[in-house]
Amino acid sequence: MKRFAQTLLIAIALFPGAQALAEATPIEVRKTNGCGCCLSWMNHLEENGFAPTGRDMFGDLLVRFKLDNGVPQRMVSCHTAVVDGYVIEGHVPTSDIRRLLEERPDAVGLAVPGMPYGSPGMGPEEDREAYDVFLIHKDGSTDIYSSYPEGQAK
Template sequence: MKNALLMSLAMLIAPLPLAAEETSRTIRVVEGQGCECCTKWTEYLQEQGFDVTAEERFGVLLIQHKIDLGVPAEHYSCHTGQIDGYFLEGHVPAADIRRLLEERPDAAGLAVPGMPYGSPGMGPEAKREAYDVLLVRKDGSSEVFTSYPAADNI
């Protein structure tokens, strides 16, 4: 009985084990078929420490995937990623993905509409055109999450 009591007390005062990382590092990417910049974004994510699985879809199948995830049509790009319940539409920088996972806003995901030059996978950042990363709410509304100014040497 005494040993059981001591064991119970020891369990109460012992430090709790650290929880495993609460967010996944795996991003599932659905790419446009044969799209080189989709592949470059996937490679960029891997270089940034994410595990990436990728598959190609063409035309209607790719659009249907975006619709199923709730990506507003005005925010479409060439590929769509998913991580921890969020979508990542287009050439979203790794820093914004990490911030999304850290802050965990009540949102559907992030979007970089179109294919801005100099965004990850779209040419050198040193020649970047200005673009915004948008936080897309579950109702389809959006707001600027991060703004990236044009590079000085354009």
């Protein structure tokens, strides 16, 4: 174990990118108990440098949490996450979450309304339906933040 720790310290010192991998970004996910797509999205987060923790909430409380945190009803999906002061609603790809955390807009956060097939946690990306990621402004308005075209089966 000591040798492993020494090797890890050397890797972090020699490769600056290794430090970022060693320090996963914490993100809290509010979800319903037993939701398979929520757990799959949390796996997507973990595989891409985040440290998700799940918190189960009953339906009405979860809906209230979404609305109280600025998610417009038309943007609702199955789970809601909070990361560094931003709300992430639904199956948002980690690349968009990273971009949000780098750009730091004055906004509520991001949303993928509904549950589009092929979005992270919702099936294979190469077979996905087209979907948009929306930036939620503090006044409740939204703009398209990024778009994902329909995927082609290989």
